[in-house]
Amino acid sequence: MSVLDIWLGILQGFRVTASVTLYGLLFAIPFGLVFGVAQYLITGPARLLVTGIIEFWRSSAVIILLFVFYYALPVIGLMFSAMTVSAMVLGLNIGGYASQAVRAGLQSLDRGQKEAGQALGLSRPTILLLIELPQALVTMSPTFINQIIQLVKATSLVSLVTLTDMTFRAKEISQIEYDPVPIYLSLLLAYFVVCYPIALLGRQVESRVGPAREISGGL
């Protein structure tokens, strides 16, 4: 089997890798925004609940979360496709990290921003939507880009719940053709080809808005 065949084989899994990533973002972005803002605005006992939900998604080991939801949801009568479960688990895990970036971005703003809005007679939601969030999201954009990379990398886990992504294809090829060296090195390179441009984009953005803050711990 030539290296070209290997690459074509791995490429067949790219659609699933990309789908899980995009589908996952559909969970990650709303979760990160809503919970980040909630943690910033809410005080008192309700905040504990918000923090609890964030910590559940953020502090759990994502590989176990995936297995738990894949095997446990059907037991309690909830049937979802492997794709939906994967996108939800990986998305909400990254969303948990993103929520911390949203909150940190909002907290880092100068108090004067909010006070100026109040002095102009703007309502609290208007201040949040038009003054605070735009600035916070721009400041934290390098961090969000890093988190997209983490999400792409995490999609390799879906190969463990029967989805035919790039990792699954590579394993499949190596079972037919015992030639692990080019197959797994190609797989490593395939992820690099997908993620490195995103990393370069992140650096470009970073040079304009300031450095990314490390909120996700590498996974």
Added chain:
Amino acid sequence: MGFDIDFALSTLPTILSAIGMTLLVAAVSCVGAAAIGFGFEITRRSGGVMGYAVRFLIDFIRATPVLVWLYCLYFILPFYGVRLSALAVGIIGLSVYFSGYLSEVFKAGIDAIPRGQAEAARALGLGRMDMTVFVIAPQMLRNIAAPMGNYFVSILKATPYLAVLAVPEMLGRAFDIASETYRYAEPLTVAGLIFLGLALIISQAIKRLESRLLRPMRR
């Protein structure tokens, strides 16, 4: 069928018995990742061709999934006659993967040391080695303690990846029970909760440590 709490509790002792293995893997991998990461950072700082090579290697590691690194080492090393246990491969894999992140921690830790320290060391006639060991490293340690702790938690949360190599850590034990009893939801949920508890406890301990370490800095 439903979720059987009694059965879940009955799996607890078996899964917990592997907690030592999980902590051992995490601790050894953390030391390994720190050693490689520090080596990377020192090489990157010294510049030259090696510096650029290491810079690219760090980018490469950060753009590729840990699961694929584990597969790569597990399947490729034996091909070249390197026969290691799954445990050793797993620890090497986690060490390599996280070294890419820890090198950034070391970079930030060293950058935070005032320039005058290195200049003074040079003025005193210390060599590169002496300067690194006696002047830079001790000051760096205080700067990196908290981020290192956070990465220890990340590494801990990555140890269940070793279950795919059949290392008998907590997730592996949970799967053993699952395949014996054909009940997946309960043992996996128990393993997930143990990891969540561990991660939260250690994160709290790190926050305490951080505030204690930084106290003498705030004068």
